[in-house]
Amino acid sequence: MSASTADGRDVPHDVPNPANTIMARNAANALMDRNATNVAIAPPMPDILPPVRPRGGFLGFLRRNPTIAFGGGLVLAMVCVAIFAPFLFTRDPTALAPALRTREPSAQFWFGSDMLGRDVYSRVLYGTRVSLTVGFSVAILASVVGLTIGLISGFIRVADTVIMRCMDGLMSIPPILLAIALMALTRGSVQNVIIAITIAEIPRVSRLVRGVVLSLREQPYVDAAVASGTRTPRIIIRHILPNTLAPLTVQATYICASAMITEAILSFIGAGTPPIIPSWGNIMAEGRALWQVKPYIVFFPAIFLSITVLAVNLLGDGLRDSLDPRMAKRV
Amino acid sequence: MSRPVLEVMDLKKHFPVHGGFFGGVTGKVYAVDGISFSIEKGETLALVGESGCGKSTVGKAILRLFGLTGGQVVLDGTRIDDMPSGTLRPLRRRIQVVFQDPYSSLNPRMRVRDILAEPIRNFGLAKNKAELEERVALLMDKVRLPRDAVNRWPHEFSGGQRQRIGIARALAAEPDIIICDEAVSALDVSVKAQIVNLLQDLQKELGLAMLFISHDLAIVEHMTHRVAVMYLGKIVEVATKRDLFSAPKHPYTEALLSAVPVAMPGAQRERIILTGDVPSPINPPKGCRFHTRCGYAFDRCRVDEPLLKITDAGHWAACHLHDRPPEENPLAGAKGADLIAAH
Numbered sequence: 001m002s003a004s005t006a007d008g009r010d011v012p013h014d015v016p017n018p019a020n021t022i023m024a025r026n027a028a029n030a031l032m033d034r035n036a037t038n039v040a041i042a043p044p045m046p047d048i049l050p051p052v053r054p055r056g057g058f059l060g061f062l063r064r065n066p067t068i069a070f071g072g073g074l075v076l077a078m079v080c081v082a083i084f085a086p087f088l089f090t091r092d093p094t095a096l097a098p099a100l101r102t103r104e105p106s107a108q109f110w111f112g113s114d115m116l117g118r119d120v121y122s123r124v125l126y127g128t129r130v131s132l133t134v135g136f137s138v139a140i141l142a143s144v145v146g147l148t149i150g151l152i153s154g155f156i157r158v159a160d161t162v163i164m165r166c167m168d169g170l171m172s173i174p175p176i177l178l179a180i181a182l183m184a185l186t187r188g189s190v191q192n193v194i195i196a197i198t199i200a201e202i203p204r205v206s207r208l209v210r211g212v213v214l215s216l217r218e219q220p221y222v223d224a225a226v227a228s229g230t231r232t233p234r235i236i237i238r239h240i241l242p243n244t245l246a247p248l249t250v251q252a253t254y255i256c257a258s259a260m261i262t263e264a265i266l267s268f269i270g271a272g273t274p275p276i277i278p279s280w281g282n283i284m285a286e287g288r289a290l291w292q293v294k295p296y297i298v299f300f301p302a303i304f305l306s307i308t309v310l311a312v313n314l315l316g317d318g319l320r321d322s323l324d325p326r327m328a329k330r331v
Numbered sequence: 332m333s334r335p336v337l338e339v340m341d342l343k344k345h346f347p348v349h350g351g352f353f354g355g356v357t358g359k360v361y362a363v364d365g366i367s368f369s370i371e372k373g374e375t376l377a378l379v380g381e382s383g384c385g386k387s388t389v390g391k392a393i394l395r396l397f398g399l400t401g402g403q404v405v406l407d408g409t410r411i412d413d414m415p416s417g418t419l420r421p422l423r424r425r426i427q428v429v430f431q432d433p434y435s436s437l438n439p440r441m442r443v444r445d446i447l448a449e450p451i452r453n454f455g456l457a458k459n460k461a462e463l464e465e466r467v468a469l470l471m472d473k474v475r476l477p478r479d480a481v482n483r484w485p486h487e488f489s490g491g492q493r494q495r496i497g498i499a500r501a502l503a504a505e506p507d508i509i510i511c512d513e514a515v516s517a518l519d520v521s522v523k524a525q526i527v528n529l530l531q532d533l534q535k536e537l538g539l540a541m542l543f544i545s546h547d548l549a550i551v552e553h554m555t556h557r558v559a560v561m562y563l564g565k566i567v568e569v570a571t572k573r574d575l576f577s578a579p580k581h582p583y584t585e586a587l588l589s590a591v592p593v594a595m596p597g598a599q600r601e602r603i604i605l606t607g608d609v610p611s612p613i614n615p616p617k618g619c620r621f622h623t624r625c626g627y628a629f630d631r632c633r634v635d636e637p638l639l640k641i642t643d644a645g646h647w648a649a650c651h652l653h654d655r656p657p658e659e660n661p662l663a664g665a666k667g668a669d670l671i672a673a674h
Contacts (some may be wrong), residue, residue: 204657220430227426229450229454238449
């Protein structure tokens with residue numbers, strides 16, 4: 001590549017004019033500075049900026065975090081569906097109508113009817129209750145137990161080795177297999193599904209919390225707190241715990257989403273929610289045999305499951321972005 | 332000479348190195364390997380040395396953030412290194428710390444008021460809530476921050492302002508000694524000057540003793556009364572600032588001083604360029620730890636470890652050169668007088 005100069009000579013483009021290089025300009029500036037007589041003095045401390053008040057309150061927060069608004073809105077809608085299922089033009093989800101089997105979606109059966117003549121719309125809406133109960137319960141239980149175990153092993157180094165090896169052991173078992181084993185030992189119920197999935201999720205949470213605690217313990221502000229005489233329980237409550245809550249909340253939403261999927265899988269293979277209770281996994285399992293001729297029986301619960309999991313994951317992503325101070329857009 | 336407020340005797344801190352399949356201890360990092368010094372009331376002692384020489388470990392060991400491998404730490408006549416933590420807690424008030432990084436040294440989830448109130452509450456320095464508020468307000472005045480900023484969160488402040496909060500927290504406990512662990516290294520030059528001046532003013536006003544851990548010799552020369560030079564976990568030289576900067580008695584100090592930039596264009600001086608890297612503190616060299624990089628090293632340096640010996644009044648150095656006759660000792664004279672002239 002070349003460019004022509006004023007006198008018509010061709011000079012290579014990538015060789016800069018020596019008078020214009022940064023080094024040359026700096027040298028010129030330095031010469032000027034040397035001739036100046038005034039000595040630099042430290043400027044007075046600038047005033048502290050007025051506090052940044054997030055505008056618009058709650059609505060402003062949602063506008064700045066569209067992911068949270070969208071995900072949270074969807075989750076909220078699902079919660080409303082679960083709570084108000086009996087009032088949303090549903091009928092008894094277990095009522096049989098053998099004469100009206102496998103009807104296409106219509107004004108009578110909005111999502112059609114299954115091979116026993118049950119209304120798929122009602123069953124899907126009531127199924128929301130199972131999925132959300134399992135998702136939220138597992139998220140809360142796994143967080144609380146995992147937080148406790150993580151704090152203990154992060155702070156008591158003697159216990160750490162033993163606890164973490166046990167967690168490694170639990171982690172090496174596939175969660176679905178563990179759930180099936182627990183189901184085989186006890187009888188199938190929503191409660192047992194929750195326990196089985198929680199046990200599988202606890203090691204992940206404890207590991208996360210332990211890691212966060214170990215890195216927080218090395219923070220200078222924790223050292224400063226020790227040096228200023230703060231007792232260990234107070235250090236955990238005031239300095240460690242508040243700083244683990246943000247990553248834990250994010251992890252809890254992901255656990256919630258994965259628990260709902262695991263519940264559906266367990267129900268689908270017949271190891272989860274008993275068939276008497278309508279859950280998305282059960283409905284899909286029952287519709288499986290007919291899916292080539294009557295795909296809507298599988299389609300509608302699958303759509304609900306996907307949207308709910310997507311909503312919870314979006315909420316988690318949004319929370320991660322807004323809770324991580326390094327990613328904070330405001331301030 | 333008054334009695335020192337803090338004495339450190341033969342302080343040792345070795346960290347285990349874990350390795351192998353079962354995570355057993357395979358070696359030791361000799362981070363601090365037998366150092367002694369003392370600080371008097373109102374005095375600033377600088378601890379200088381390059382990265383990884385164990386400076387910060389000394390600070391943390393004095394604060395008892397971990398147990399010691401050996402040696403003693405004596406606070407005003409009371410030995411504190413072997414105290415159980417319950418007995419130590421009230422004494423912690425007397426030694427406070429200011430850390431390097433103004434961002435990670437303040438809990439992001441606590442307001443400034445709570446950060447400053449924590450030591451006051453812990454040591455029961457305020458009788459009631461009103462007195463606590465009053466003390467917090469006075470601390471804000473001391474570090475020249477507006478009083479109404481106590482309701483702010485740390486992230487609302489700049490680096491220099493945060494360092495002021497860190498200093499205020501250290502002062503909240505009404506300490507006798509403040510350990511400044513690279514307290515100004517993370518700040519830009521103008522803010523650094525503000526904080527250094529603030530520290531000096533506070534020291535004069537409150538008669539604080541200070542252990543000033545730093546690698547910045549320009550600040551050290553400005554701030555301190557005496558300087559201890561560390562190399563690979565050992566103190567190689569201790570002297571008053573004037574003696575050390577004008578006539579270093581250890582080859583390492585000499586090399587360090589020759590690396591300080593002189594703020595005078597065209598100033599010519601002899602630069603001593605050390606070759607090689609700092610040896611690993613896991614396997615420090617035998618004999619004098621500096622012999623691998625020392626331009627004056629002779630046979631004795633490779634086998635015999637030099638002890639810290641007095642060379643002049645108040646000037647201590649750990650170097651075999653001073654056992655030799657003066658004509659064979661390149662560090663005997665007032666070498667470096669040209670350095671002082673240059674300043």
